[in-house]
Amino acid sequence: MTSYQPVHESSEFESFDELYEVSEQEGLDVQTLTPRQMAWHRFRRHKAAMISTVIFGILLVMVVLAPVFSRYGVNEAVFPISEGPNQFLEPQSVAWFGTDDIGRDIYSRLLYGIRTSIFIGVATGIIAVIIGTFVGSLAGLRGGRLDDIMMRVTDVFLAFPFLVAVIVVREFLGGVTFLEPVIGDKSSIRFVIVLLALFAWMGVARLVRSQVLSLKEREFIEASRAVGASERRIIVSHLIPNSIGPILVALTLVIIAAIVAESTLAFFGFGPQPGSGSTSLGNLVLLSRGGATQGNWWLVVFPCGALVLLAIVINFIGDGLRDAFDPKMDTGR
Amino acid sequence: MLRFIVRRLLWFIPTVLFVTFLVYVAVRIGWDPVQTYSRANPRASDEQIAKYREVNGLYDGFGGYIRGYFEWLWAFVQGPDSWPRSIKGGGEVYPTLRYSLFNTLRLTGTAAFFGIGIGLFFGVVAGKRPGTWIDSIVNTTAFFVGSIPPFVSAVILQLAFAVQLGWLPAAGIYPPGHQGFDPWLLSKHMVLPVFVVAIQTVAGYTRYMRASLLDVSSADYLRTARAKGLSEREVLRRHTIRNSLIPIATVVAIDIGALLGGLIITENIFNYPGMGVFFINAANDGDFPRLMPFLVIITVSVLIFNLLADLSYAYLDPRITLD
Amino acid sequence: MSETKATVLSLRDLRVEFDTPNGPVQAVRGVDLDLAPGEILGVVGESGSGKSVTFLGMLGLLPKSAQVTGSATVNSTELVGAPTKTMRSVRGKQVSMIFQDPLSALNPVHRVGDQIVEMIREHQSVSKKSAWATSVDLLGTVGIPQPSERAYQYPHQFSGGMRQRVMIAMAIANDPQVLIADEPTTALDVTVQAQILEVIDRLRAEMGMAVVMITHDLGVIARIADRVQVMYAGRAVEKTDVDRLFSDPTHPYTEGLLRSIPLLGHQRLLPIPGSPPNMLRPPSGCAFRPRCPYALDACAGEIPDLEQIGDAESACIRAHELTLGVLA
Numbered sequence: 016m017t018s019y020q021p022v023h024e025s026s027e028f029e030s031f032d033e034l035y036e037v038s039e040q041e042g043l044d045v046q047t048l049t050p051r052q053m054a055w056h057r058f059r060r061h062k063a064a065m066i067s068t069v070i071f072g073i074l075l076v077m078v079v080l081a082p083v084f085s086r087y088g089v090n091e092a093v094f095p096i097s098e099g100p101n102q103f104l105e106p107q108s109v110a111w112f113g114t115d116d117i118g119r120d121i122y123s124r125l126l127y128g129i130r131t132s133i134f135i136g137v138a139t140g141i142i143a144v145i146i147g148t149f150v151g152s153l154a155g156l157r158g159g160r161l162d163d164i165m166m167r168v169t170d171v172f173l174a175f176p177f178l179v180a181v182i183v184v185r186e187f188l189g190g191v192t193f194l195e196p197v198i199g200d201k202s203s204i205r206f207v208i209v210l211l212a213l214f215a216w217m218g219v220a221r222l223v224r225s226q227v228l229s230l231k232e233r234e235f236i237e238a239s240r241a242v243g244a245s246e247r248r249i250i251v252s253h254l255i256p257n258s259i260g261p262i263l264v265a266l267t268l269v270i271i272a273a274i275v276a277e278s279t280l281a282f283f284g285f286g287p288q289p290g291s292g293s294t295s296l297g298n299l300v301l302l303s304r305g306g307a308t309q310g311n312w313w314l315v316v317f318p319c320g321a322l323v324l325l326a327i328v329i330n331f332i333g334d335g336l337r338d339a340f341d342p343k344m345d346t347g348r
Numbered sequence: 349m350l351r352f353i354v355r356r357l358l359w360f361i362p363t364v365l366f367v368t369f370l371v372y373v374a375v376r377i378g379w380d381p382v383q384t385y386s387r388a389n390p391r392a393s394d395e396q397i398a399k400y401r402e403v404n405g406l407y408d409g410f411g412g413y414i415r416g417y418f419e420w421l422w423a424f425v426q427g428p429d430s431w432p433r434s435i436k437g438g439g440e441v442y443p444t445l446r447y448s449l450f451n452t453l454r455l456t457g458t459a460a461f462f463g464i465g466i467g468l469f470f471g472v473v474a475g476k477r478p479g480t481w482i483d484s485i486v487n488t489t490a491f492f493v494g495s496i497p498p499f500v501s502a503v504i505l506q507l508a509f510a511v512q513l514g515w516l517p518a519a520g521i522y523p524p525g526h527q528g529f530d531p532w533l534l535s536k537h538m539v540l541p542v543f544v545v546a547i548q549t550v551a552g553y554t555r556y557m558r559a560s561l562l563d564v565s566s567a568d569y570l571r572t573a574r575a576k577g578l579s580e581r582e583v584l585r586r587h588t589i590r591n592s593l594i595p596i597a598t599v600v601a602i603d604i605g606a607l608l609g610g611l612i613i614t615e616n617i618f619n620y621p622g623m624g625v626f627f628i629n630a631a632n633d634g635d636f637p638r639l640m641p642f643l644v645i646i647t648v649s650v651l652i653f654n655l656l657a658d659l660s661y662a663y664l665d666p667r668i669t670l671d
Numbered sequence: 672m673s674e675t676k677a678t679v680l681s682l683r684d685l686r687v688e689f690d691t692p693n694g695p696v697q698a699v700r701g702v703d704l705d706l707a708p709g710e711i712l713g714v715v716g717e718s719g720s721g722k723s724v725t726f727l728g729m730l731g732l733l734p735k736s737a738q739v740t741g742s743a744t745v746n747s748t749e750l751v752g753a754p755t756k757t758m759r760s761v762r763g764k765q766v767s768m769i770f771q772d773p774l775s776a777l778n779p780v781h782r783v784g785d786q787i788v789e790m791i792r793e794h795q796s797v798s799k800k801s802a803w804a805t806s807v808d809l810l811g812t813v814g815i816p817q818p819s820e821r822a823y824q825y826p827h828q829f830s831g832g833m834r835q836r837v838m839i840a841m842a843i844a845n846d847p848q849v850l851i852a853d854e855p856t857t858a859l860d861v862t863v864q865a866q867i868l869e870v871i872d873r874l875r876a877e878m879g880m881a882v883v884m885i886t887h888d889l890g891v892i893a894r895i896a897d898r899v900q901v902m903y904a905g906r907a908v909e910k911t912d913v914d915r916l917f918s919d920p921t922h923p924y925t926e927g928l929l930r931s932i933p934l935l936g937h938q939r940l941l942p943i944p945g946s947p948p949n950m951l952r953p954p955s956g957c958a959f960r961p962r963c964p965y966a967l968d969a970c971a972g973e974i975p976d977l978e979q980i981g982d983a984e985s986a987c988i989r990a991h992e993l994t995l996g997v998l999a
Contacts, residue, residue: 574762665780
């Protein structure tokens with residue numbers, strides 16, 4: 016796509032005839048924007064979202080290439096204890112963000128930890144969105160009993176205090192031994208993804224359902240029905256493409272909610288314990304418990320700061336996406 | 349309307365039974381009560397274990413679960429004196445539960461009162477003047493504050509005000525060893541937890557109210573109201589805000605329903621002995637006699653307030669056709 | 672034009688300009704108007720002609736981005752630039768307005784009776800009880816059956832036509848001298864339309880109220896208007912009696928409107944070619960020029976003012992020479 020700077024806008028002209036006439040005279044191309052391009056333009060106008068995307072992009076590169084950007088291995092002490100005390104060191108040249116209880120570099124561990132947590136967030140998001148979109152569109156399209164049941168069930172589930180419900184479900188899933196080969200052990204990353212996705216799909220389903228309900232009334236759905244389109248085709252070719260906006264926004268919300276939830280669970284000891292010394296953001300944030308009361312401020316500031324930064328950045332991106340897909344934001348560009 | 353209420357009420361009891369049964373199953377499978385009992389009392393004799401089984405109705409198999417559930421339910425509704433005792437030290441469950449409940453209510457009540465009030469206020473301030481710098485500031489601040497996970501703000505505030513500055517106590521509701529009721533001390537101890545909870549509430553409700561207000565602002569009936577000669581203030585009060593509050597009311601109802609679960613995070617960090625701490629301890633111990641009453645009370649609360657939310661929405665918005 | 676006729680509403684060179692992100696838009700570009708007590712003035716035009724904006728602007732009901740200039744007097748009270756207090760005392764009391772979609776124009780969560788009571792108590796100091804009784808009476812006057820029960824109901828419990836009657840009842844609550852009806856029948860079925868027009872006509876006769884009937888439907892005009900003002904691109908292009916409008920139009924736009932009505936015996940619909948002008952950059956001179964079959968170069972000059980043609984007024988500079996009308 017060649018980049019271009021708009022010279023004139025359609026609103027400047029009396030008629031399309033004049034628009035084309037003037038363009039010819041001035042040797043310009045006339046371009047009509049596709050909805051996707053318009054959405055991109057609107058996103059670009061949301062400055063905070065753009066900045067956030069850049070920040071998130073940089074962060075993503077750094078954590079995916081963690082071995083490149085980190086200074087030590089994830090389970091490696093900054094220097095062996097034989098050379099001197101290495102626990103709870105304040106931030107200094109050998110450890111930019113200080114060290115933890117066994118002398119490991121917080122900065123490096125943070126990179127690896129954020130990587131794990133982003134992975135958890137994205138995986139949860141994708142699963143939740145797939146399930147939620149499927150169920151939500153079916154419920155919205157068919158209505159009737161299925162819809163009623165789904166709404167009732169999700170109503171009750173979502174009304175429960177989140178952490179209580181998550182912990183109960185966690186123990187329950189962990190106790191159902193025959194599921195273990197599929198979803199993994201209670202402390203595994205796989206398990207926490209399944210657990211969080213189990214809660215997240217409901218919000219997505221309700222959102223997709225309300226989108227479908229409003230789209231259902233539109234004539235193009237009636238038209239495709241009249242032509243004989245099957246239900247699956249209507250969902251896949253019409254309803255979902257027109258709901259991309261809200262679905263994308265929901266995806267970002269689920270991602271950040273999952274990351275925060277993972278941290279929260281870890282805070283109380285219910286989080287994932289990735290093996291062989293590797294870590295998650297939640298586990299690092301767990302350090303802030305002791306850190307706060309013992310005055311080791313770097314154990315609080317850096318992990319929590321990273322979490323807050325992630326939260327704000329992803330939230331802004333979600334906000335930008337919301338604006339991008341909201342037709343009411345159009346001023347005629 | 350009456351038909352709707354009656355129908356919902358009739359559905360209520362079976363729903364409560366069904367959901368609490370699911371909770372019962374989840375707790376039994378998730379925490380294997382017999383095992384946790386043995387772990388908590390490693391020197392218990394076989395007889396004691398068998399007695400524990402019987403008192404709590406821990407029968408096996410599908411039929412056993414159903415029987416166990418109803419036995420447990422029967423003991424539960426008969427009052428706290430019939431409740432089985434905790435696996436930790438055999439103490440009564442009810443007094444601790446009650447103590448935790450009141451503490452939580454005090455905390456969440458205060459936080460909700462201030463939080464919702466202040467949040468709605470700022471929501472109106474921002475929603476009244478969209479696009480102005482006041483609106484931007486309020487909205488952005490609410491956004492930022494709302495993005496911060498609650499335990500982060502709790503920990504940071506604790507670190508800042510309690511540990512580093514020492515202005516406020518870091519934990520508990522009274523200094524250790526204190527006896528009796530002292531409102532001044534109590535309030536001092538409650539400041540940080542209430543503040544942490546309240547700022548989250550304020551952020552949330554500011555955004556809800558602002559969004560609702562913006563939604564209503566484009567309505568035609570506001571123009572009609574002005575055409576009647578009403579002042580802007582009257583239009584705001586009688587039409588804009590009144591209509592904006594409808595969706596908010598349902599949110600409030602549901603929020604309240606979840607309140608009883610305690611604020612696990614905040615209570616934990618500040619060592620505030622509320623329902624959240626009660627639950628975490630019970631969960632960590634796998635204490636069936638403590639878990640069940642707690643979860644059932646939460647469940648009932650959630651279901652009741654869900655019902656109230658539905659009813660209040662129907663009451664406030666006459667367009668809702670109930671059937 | 673008779674200056675001695677008592678006028679209850681007078682507009683002089685009323686202009687409304689909107690400040691949009693794409694630049695200033697002149698929605699109303701100089702409208703003059705005189706309304707006598709008890710007369711029904713029809714204001715006809717397409718969407719975007721400025722017919723609603725004129726009166727919304729006059730009453731100060733437009734958003735802040737709108738600038739209203741010129742003069743609008745109601746019983747010698749100047750409205751343009753008047754302080755809010757003055758505007759508020761006129762709105763709902765001397766000049767009432769009803770709108771196109773009564774479902775969205777009424778607050779869905781307030782009872783119908785309460786909404787009328789609000790109108791009454793805004794301008795009269797009476798007790799709630801007395802205002803309620805009055806509102807029940809008003810509902811009866813506009814032809815709503817069982818008014819004392821229905822006053823307790825909500826807008827969504829009424830049919831479209833009944834809702835519009837409620838709006839009318841509310842509008843006449845304080846015995847206004849002018850009722851501005853902004854497309855009140857557009858959203859209604861044809862049979863119900865006739866009923867609503869009948870109510871308005873009857874009230875006009877009983878109360879001596881002047882009515883401004885804004886519409887794009889010539890049928891409505893034919894049914895109820897005394898005089899007509901045709902608007903195009905923010906200006907009035909023809910002013911005449913209702914009969915003469917149909918038999919003897921004096922502006923090509925009016926002729927175009929008449930021709931686009933399907934009539935028995937005619938083979939084809941003759942729509943006006945082209946589309947309404949972009950008010951960001953209106954055409955120079957006469958705004959109808961690009962679509963006018965009679966246009967000359969001279970039409971692109973100055974914007975033509977209304978000139979007297981017999982008993983009508985026309986903004987077409989060729990009105991004297993042209994014979995306009997619907998061909999038999």
